[in-house]
Amino acid sequence: MLKLQSHIHTQIKDISFPNISHYNQCSFEELFDIESIAKEINQRAEVLLVIGVGGSFLGARAVIDALTPYFAPDEFGVEVIYAGQNMSGAYLHQLLKYLDKKEVYVNVVSKSGTTMEPALAFRVVKQYMEKRYGDESKQRIIVTTDAERGVLKQIADNEGYRRFVIPSEVGGRYSVFTAAGLLPIAAAGIDIQAFLNGANHAEKDFENDNIEHNAAYQYALTRYEMYKKGYSVELLASFEPRLNKLHEWWKQLFGESEGKEYKGLYPSTVNYSTDLHAIGQFIQEGSRIMFETLIHFEEVEADMEIPFTFDDMDGLNYLGGRSMNSINAISKDGVALAHEEGGVPVVKIVMPKLDAFHVGYLMFFFMKACVISASLLEVNPFDQPGVEAYKRKMVELLKKDAVLVNE
Template sequence: MVNAITFNQTHIAQEELEKQFGEKVQHIHKQMIEGTSVGAEFLGWKQLPNEIDQEELNQVLATAEKLRKSADVVVVIGVGGSYLGAKAVQDALSPYFGKHEDNPEVIFAGQNLSGTYMKQLLQHIDGKEVAVIVISKSGTTTEPAIAFRILLEYMENRYGAAMKDRVVAITDKSKGALRELANRSGFTTFVVPDDVGGRFSVLTPVGLLPIAVAGIDILQLLEGAKDAVKEYTSSELSTNSAYQYAALRNHLLNEGYNIEILASFTPNFATFHEWWKQLFGESEGKDGKGIYPASVAYPTDLHSLGQYVQDGRREIFETFVQFKETTANCAIPTTEDNLDGLNYLSDKTMNEINDVTLQATMQAHQDGGVPLIHLTVGKKDAYHIGYIIYFFEMACAMSAYLLGVNPFDQPGVEEYKKNIFRMLEKPGFVEEK
């Protein structure tokens, strides 16, 4: 299947968009193909869905099966790209209440420094069979490293030598603190590829293993991404909707719209918004440039942020993600007294009303002066989530290059860490003058 996403916008004519960005897009596309673009050493994600090692994929599936059989709870430790992608896919494709049948509960740690969170996590897992997946390229990133130190002590105290069969490390292939510990302890390990940055790593073992443990079909996830690779190979702006989205974002920025709001009417897609925000925020927000990525979960946020979107400062544009097919629905009953006045809806379903609300919201916001982008996705399943992941990755890289920044570094992330090390008096830390 191709064309799993339909891209629509009414802000600028396609001919004008091509006139502004067509040649630039072709030039950047050529550089990415030739490996001459800035940050090209981190373009490994571009062909990843087609080039993933089959032996490694089989090992991911086998390890996921082992963890599903041995654990009631699997704790995934990571921060940023080491957890957001996995959690985004898991939340989007899991039941709203409970978990996938016959699969362990997957929970996350290392993405915050709350002692209350960690204490309650330890209380939650006590008495259950537990496994841990720790994800870190270096093993020394503060937030996940602290969480792993605490959970490793818990696992050692509870399982003794058998602990090694319940801990999986996803880390650098040859160096770093976590690699050294994993080799010494005999943990099962997977590699964080050198040519794939964290926020682009969801289709590597970083994301695939936790997603598979949750009972989600990672083969279908990869199949969707593979078809997206085929779809977005063209350098022509007129035929590549991922590049159209990237160009349109830059056009809107040039017109003064410097905030993009990702909006959806699907509650369990909200964590995907967070992955999207990291993807674009870290890739574009540097050198004093970038579009600020924000998000809303409608219709909930129509009753809070909706007022600002409708009538506030005209510096925002919205990208709506709509899933056309749904897996379940609920009818509206009829009542005799009709006290709430809703009998006029009794021939409709909740999903029908949700879709009408989406269309009404788009119309209202466009009438209020908000430029709109509408991405229609066939269905919210593993295949289409894999497809839209790749769509956004490709669009993000092109958008950042059009902006004139390296999509794959994040120098600003280090600044707060330096302050932490200084304030906590980390041994050996010397601040550069």
């Protein structure tokens, strides 16, 4: 299913890793409700506004961007747009002006409801929806949050919003296979059954304790060996622009899971061939601090053939009749060879096809490998104390500033 090519061969014995099988469980009843509400959104709205930050929206956006058309994505499902991932007043102001011309549903995603960016955005959007739709806004706002506690749960209960659950044991960066990811993905017109089937197949494939037959173990061990050899940066690369948000999801997954106790690889990303003309020089001849993980999907659903011309003024007739995707694949091999010869180790992850099944498979692979990789570093894969530290300081400063303004 997934091919992993790596030059690292290490054996690990007598180490047990946390089980993440519960991250990939969604009941039949919950799936039915998700698909029903996604259908309702498609019938009654043109836009689904997802309010969240970090794992509360990155997983869904990664899948949606990877699997919907580059242009006119709303012809595939509703248009999914985002708020609460920044604190830009200009962004929120322009967003609301854009929504004035559309029929809108809102999905606010937060386990606690107190994270500053989405909480502020939801306060503004909630008021907007109430003014625009009145009592109907209660039908158009859907909450995804903790089952038992949190400010957002209280708001949902008080207002009578429909609610989905993020299991308490599942952190945001691991939540794409819960309602946090599945509702927006389904509303965008993507087959969530196929997406979950891919994850289920990956879960079974990566239960094997034999490292030689478990690509998730191999990838985690490769990262660990690179780290021990003195590499400080892992560069995730791909040759398909629609994978940019998958890169962002991967960056949070590994950065937030491993970056503790002054340990861990710094996760960085590039998209080729665009970034070959931006950061390619540094990768080829800069400081030898990084290794590269290259993702490639062998089959992408659409392609273009290069035409022949009579004059061949650009000298490209030798590529006439070839497809863009085939040229892209060869350029991938050329880049990998150049980087390896330049002293940048390259790990290759090859998937058969860019579709819902294989994206689900790949994301579960990364989640499984991340838990193993963090465990090898002897850090907790599931907490994020550094993030909580910045939140505390930000709130302290905001409250202090509010007191000064009101005096």
